[in-house]
Amino acid sequence: DARVTQTPRHKVTEMGQEVTMRCQPILGHNTVFWYRQTMMQGLELLAYFRNRAPLDDSGMPKDRFSAEMPDATLATLKIQPSEPRDSAVYFCASGLVTGSVQYFGPGTRLTVT
Amino acid sequence: GESVGLHLPTLSVQEGDNSIINCAYSNSASDYFIWYKQESGKGPQFIIDIRSNMDKRQGQRVTVLLNKTVKHLSLQIAATQPGDSAVYFCAELLQSGGSYIPTFGRGTSLIVHP
Numbered sequence: 001d002a003r004v005t006q007t008p009r010h011k012v013t014e015m016g017q018e019v020t021m022r023c024q025p026i027l028g029h030n031t032v033f034w035y036r037q038t039m040m041q042g043l044e045l046l047a048y049f050r051n052r053a054p055l056d057d058s059g060m061p062k063d064r065f066s067a068e069m070p071d072a073t074l075a076t077l078k079i080q081p082s083e084p085r086d087s088a089v090y091f092c093a094s095g096l097v098t099g100s101v102q103y104f105g106p107g108t109r110l111t112v113t
Numbered sequence: 114g115e116s117v118g119l120h121l122p123t124l125s126v127q128e129g130d131n132s133i134i135n136c137a138y139s140n141s142a143s144d145y146f147i148w149y150k151q152e153s154g155k156g157p158q159f160i161i162d163i164r165s166n167m168d169k170r171q172g173q174r175v176t177v178l179l180n181k182t183v184k185h186l187s188l189q190i191a192a193t194q195p196g197d198s199a200v201y202f203c204a205e206l207l208q209s210g211g212s213y214i215p216t217f218g219r220g221t222s223l224i225v226h227p
C-alpha cells in the first residue's frame with residue numbers, strides 16, 4: 001500500500017556536520033510537510049510545500065535549515081551546520097491540497113553529539 | 114498565541130474498558146479537527162476527523178465529540194484493547210492559502226493493561 005518513506009531512519013553525527021534527510025511523498029500527493037518532534041516541544045511544523053513550491057518555512061531556523069523539493073517524488077531537509085539542540089525525530093507528511101488528512105512517514109531520528 | 118492542549122498527559126485503563134481522551138483548543142476559527150495515534154517508533158497515524166460544523170462523528174470503535182461552546186474535543190475508544198496503547202494527538206486545522214495547516218497538541222499517552 002502507498003506510504004511515505006523517509007531516509008535515513010537513524011542518523012548520528014557530530015556537531016558542525018551537515019545532515020540531509022529525505023522524504024518520498026505518496027504518489028499523487030501535492031502537499032508535503034516537515035515536522036520536528038521532541039519531548040519538550042512536541043510536534044512542530046517546520047515547513048510545507050504545495051505543488052513543490054515552498055509556502056511557509058517560518059518554523060525553521062533560517063540560518064541553518066533549508067527545505068527543498070527538487071521533484072514531485074523527493075523532499076529534502078538539510079541542516080548545516082548541525083547542533084546538539086537539533087537532536088529530534090523529523091517527520092515528513094504528505095497529503096492532498098483539497099484534503100485535511102496528512103500521512104506521516106516513519107521519521108528520521110537525528111542525534112547530534 | 115493560539116495553542117492546542119491536552120488535559121491528561123497519561124491515561125491508564127483496563128482492557129475492555131472505554132477510554133476518553135480530551136483536548137482543549139483555543140482558535141474558534143479552526144475548520145477541522147483530527148485525532149492521530151502514534152505508536153512507539155512510528156509516525157502519527159490518522160484515526161478520525163470532524164468538521165467544525167459537526168458535533169459528533171463515529172468510526173470503528175472510536176467517536177469524536179466536538180463542543181465548540183467550550184472549545185473542547187474528545188476521543189472515545191470503546192472496548193479498549195492492548196493494541197490501542199499509544200500516544201494520541203489532537204490537531205486543529207486552519208485553512209491557509211488553500212491548504213489545511215495543523216497545530217498539534219502535546220499528546221496523551223494511553224496505556225492499556227491486559
